[in-house]
Amino acid sequence: xKSVFKILLLASLVIxxxxxxxxxSDDRKVKGPDSPKFLDAVGRLTVKKSTGATxxxxxxxxxxxxxxxxxxxxxxxxxxxxxxISWKTTTKSGKVIKRKIVKVLEHETLSDYAxxxxxxxxxxxxxxxxxxxxxxxxxxxxxxxRGGKAVIAGYSADKELGQGGxxxxxxxxxxxxxxxxxxxxxxxxxxxxGGTTYSGASGGATIVTFESPYASxxxxxxxxxxxxxxxxxxxxxxxxxxxxxxxNTLFTFHERFWSPLFDHMVEYNGAVEGIE
Numbered sequence: 002x003k004s005v006f007k008i009l010l011l012a013s014l015v016i017x018x019x020x021x022x023x024x025x026s027d028d029r030k031v032k033g034p035d036s037p038k039f040l041d042a043v044g045r046l047t048v049k050k051s052t053g054a055t056x057x058x059x060x061x062x063x064x065x066x067x068x069x070x071x072x073x074x075x076x077x078x079x080x081x082x083x084x085x086i087s088w089k090t091t092t093k094s095g096k097v098i099k100r101k102i103v104k105v106l107e108h109e110t111l112s113d114y115a116x117x118x119x120x121x122x123x124x125x126x127x128x129x130x131x132x133x134x135x136x137x138x139x140x141x142x143x144x145x146x147r148g149g150k151a152v153i154a155g156y157s158a159d160k161e162l163g164q165g166g167x168x169x170x171x172x173x174x175x176x177x178x179x180x181x182x183x184x185x186x187x188x189x190x191x192x193x194x195g196g197t198t199y200s201g202a203s204g205g206a207t208i209v210t211f212e213s214p215y216a217s218x219x220x221x222x223x224x225x226x227x228x229x230x231x232x233x234x235x236x237x238x239x240x241x242x243x244x245x246x247x248x249n250t251l252f253t254f255h256e257r258f259w260s261p262l263f264d265h266m267v268e269y270n271g272a273v274e275g276i277e
Contacts, residue, residue, distance in 0.1 A: 024238045026248045027197045029162050032154070032169040034093055039224040041128045043154045043169060043206045044090035044098070046076060050083040057166045059155045059205030060088055062123055063226050064130030065266060065273040066219055070122040071130040072269045075262065076204035077229050077253070078108050078115045088119060090128060098127055106265045111188045112257040113231050116265055131208060131226035133259055135276050137215035141191060141227045141254065142180045144211045151175040153196040153250055155205020155230050159240035166201040180254070189231050190254035198230060199238065199246030205230040207252040218275040228252040 032040050042062040049055050058080035064071040074088055086102040100119040107116035123130070134144070145151060154171035157163035162170050176195030181187030191207065198205070207230060212222045231251040238246035 024197070024246075024248070026195070027162075027238065027246075028174040028195075029157070029170040029172045029197050031162055032171060036093065036171070037152075038093050039129065039131060039208065040154055040169060040171060041090055041092045042131045044074065044088045045156050045169070046080060046102075046204060047087045047089065048080060048083045049085040056080070056082065057156055057158075057201060058203050059230065060117065061206040061226055061229065062090075062128055062130045063262070063266070064132060064270055065135070065276050067129040067132055067223065068125050069130070069270065069273070070124050071266075072119045072122050073106075073262070073266055074117050074119060075226065075229055075258070076115050076117060077231055078110050078113045080204045081105060081108065081115055086117070088117075092128060096127060098123055107258065107261045109258065112184070112253050113189055114229055114253045114258045116258065116262055118265075118269060131206065131224050132219055133255055133262065134213060134225050135259065135263060136217065136219060137213040139213060140180065140256070141178050141209060144209045144225065144227070145178050147211065147214070149209040149211035151178060151193065151196070152208045152210070153193055153198060153205065153230060153252070154208065155198055155202025157199035157244070157246065158201030158242075159199040159244045159246060160242040161240055163199060163201060165242065172196045172198070184257070189251055190257060191228055191252045193250045193252070195248055196250045197238070197246060197248045198232070198250045199240060199244045200232070201244065202230050202250075203232055218273060227255045228257070
């Protein structure tokens with residue numbers, strides 16, 4: 002009888018181990034020395050509550066051009082549930098950049114985005130900000146149909162790759178981008194098919210590498226920030242630490258916030274001739 006119990010116990014452990022492995026469609030990678038440098042702009046927010054609890058989200062450094070310093074990061078509104086918030090990123094070279102959040106410049110719950118002000122500039126020699134397509138005004142869908150390559154990146158809290166949200170994971174195997182321009186029916190507007198994230202990736206970045214045919218300032222191939230990650234469209238995946246995930250990810254379209262973001266970047270980063 003004992004031997005039968007041991008066999009059943011061993012079988013259950015084997016099943017649990019198999020279930021804890023990565024989902025077959027999870028194509029994420031962990032950011033490392035060989036990862037694209039533009040991922041340095043996707044930092045981690047540390048949100049400390051008065052109760053002592055700490056939450057983490059992503060937030061992306063943005064600017065008018067990639068060669069100018071910036072004090073502006075964009076995240077998800079639902080990440081901001083405390084007053085003590087800081088931003089940190091580790092570059093490909095291993096340099097750690099830390100900044101405090103000193104002001105919430107914009108906060109929109111329905112479309113789930115927030116624009117935050119850092120206590121000091123981040124120099125482009127350390128981290129190049131991702132840019133917004135103010136010159137062409139292209140929708141995400143048009144960027145993709147014109148050959149743009151999409152990536153989603155965030156601090157997923159799964160155990161297998163995300164290490165509980167301690168490292169940036171990214172997925173560059175996006176099959177398609179879905180869009181909905183009706184802000185009433187679809188407040189956030191965007192979704193990816195084939196891009197895996199887990200809980201914790203909120204506020205991370207949806208990025209399209211693309212050469213705009215209209216650009217006179219940001220010429221050539223650029224890395225465009227097209228919106229912060231909201232979360233998974235479903236919760237079909239489960240990490241061994243109980244964190245749920247999906248390979249269909251929702252994100253907030255840049256069209257939802259690019260007007261107020263423009264004004265804040267002019268005020269704090271400075272205007273750029275040719276971008277208006």
